[in-house]
Amino acid sequence: MSASRATLVSLIAGIVVISGCGAVPPVQSDPQPTASKARKAFRQPYELVSRNKTLKVRLVAEIRTVDLAGQRLRALTYNGEYMPPTIRLRPGDRLDLTLVNKLPEHTNLHTHGWHISPQGHSDNAYVHIHPGEIFHYSYRLPKDLPPGTYWYHSHAHPLSEPQVFAGLSGAIVIDGLEKYLPENLKHITRRLIALKDFQIRDGAIPTAGIDSNAPTTRTVNGLVDPIIGIRPGETQHWRLANIGANIAYKVQLPGSRFHVIAQDANPVSAVWSADTLVLPPGSRFDVLVQGPPAGQSVLRTLAYSTGPAGDTYPEAALATLVSAGSPLKPATLPTTFAPFDDLRKRRVDRRRVITFSENATQFFIDNKLFDLNRIDVRARLNTTEEWTVRNTSDEEHTFHIHVNDFQVMSVNGTPYDARSRQDTVQLPVRGEVVIRMRFRDFLGKYPFHCHILSHEDKGMMANIEVVP
Secondary structure: OOHHHHHHHHHHHOOOOOOOOOOOOOOOOOOOOOHHHOOOEOOOOOEEEOEOOEEEEEEEEEEEEEEEOOEEEEEEEEOOEOOOOEEEEOOOOEEEEEEEEOOOOOEOOEEEOOOOOOOOOOOOOOOOEOOOOEEEEEEEOOOOOOOEEEEEEOOOOOOHHHHHHOOOEEEEEEOOHHHHOOHHHOOOOEEEEEEEEEOOEOOEOOOOOOOOOOOOEEEEOOEOOOEEEEOOOOEEEEEEEEOOOOOOEEEEOOOOOEEEEEEOOEEEEEEEEEOEEEEOOOOEEEEEEEOOOOEEEEEEEOOEEOOOOOOEEOOEEEEEEEEOOOOOOOOOOOOEOOOOOOHHHOOOOEEEEEEEEEOOOOEEEOOEOOOOOOOOEEEEOOOEEEEEEEEOOOOOEEEEEOOOOEEEEEEOOEEOOOOOOEOEEEEOOOOEEEEEEEOOOOOEEEEEEEOOHHHHHOOOEEEEEEEO
């Protein structure tokens, strides 16, 4: 454990580490809070919204005591909040963001899902902002950046898991999805449902010895089982986002279906519906939900296993939907939606095989641990590549790549009818997913990795460089 890591553990846990005594001994986690302790009305984080095509944001990363599930505990926060502000922009906007690091270790910021330059002061995942330092990010959003739900989080290798798990993640919304909706649905209620989970140890969210398979408290916007209101028959737009560090969700709303209009901030060509949606770490769905008959129903995550060597998550309530008030006639939902550049129609310039594997303590891509200075893949600008991404382990992994989203072509040999691109996909146990990517607009080096952040931190990350 590095000196800064030991300092962070001691500060966040409120423990004095005595010089020469080594690591803090493991302690039993406190019992996790239940929904009955802290049930509140649904609320969304406050929003920072662009004006005149510009937004200036100041984020301060620091250890603060916050109120979670009716308890006061120490967490890592942006601007003092476990659920920090939502950043709202439009395509073509400029974001000037100042990140102040008041942590005892380095950090940085990744704007997850943005098709934007990976270099310099833009979405550069390799920046180290050291304790006490200030870094100025400057983002110029493309005019064709897809509207939808994105998020921001620490990408400070090898500290991504503890920093995100302890609180360093928030939502980004790029407005504009409503332009694809019929007139009667352009002004419906929109709700961010950002999913994060936490554990408690010695009055703090732990930043060392994190066990993703341990009992954990699921939250919606930092709230435990909040009450969401809807009228019978009303159509609402929900932004479902898994912005936690490690765990997956399999969401269900009994009596209702999720009508997907965007996946990973990529508007779909055809609206599709499902009773359940699986959200691995980092994934997002924009969905339309219609109010059930008057009464209560529970938005829940169902029991889910990531495989024999992975985690097993129990069923848990996320929020309570209360359908009340004067019923509305359910709107006719769209079937076709947004344009889609289907990569099945494009010539493939190169094919590759990428392998995810692991042993008892380490995680590999192509049998290599992550090396900041090694280029693992070189791709040429304006070419299309097809990757067969194989998982040789006995647990699922979540493939994610920066800058250029991909289209899923098949899963375990079965053709996949993609309606949009995406930036995360779950790799089946002992299986494979075939994807296609087109490398557009931006040169430079950026990572691809498993978005189960404990796996990323332990080596399951690689570098791609796009060259002329």
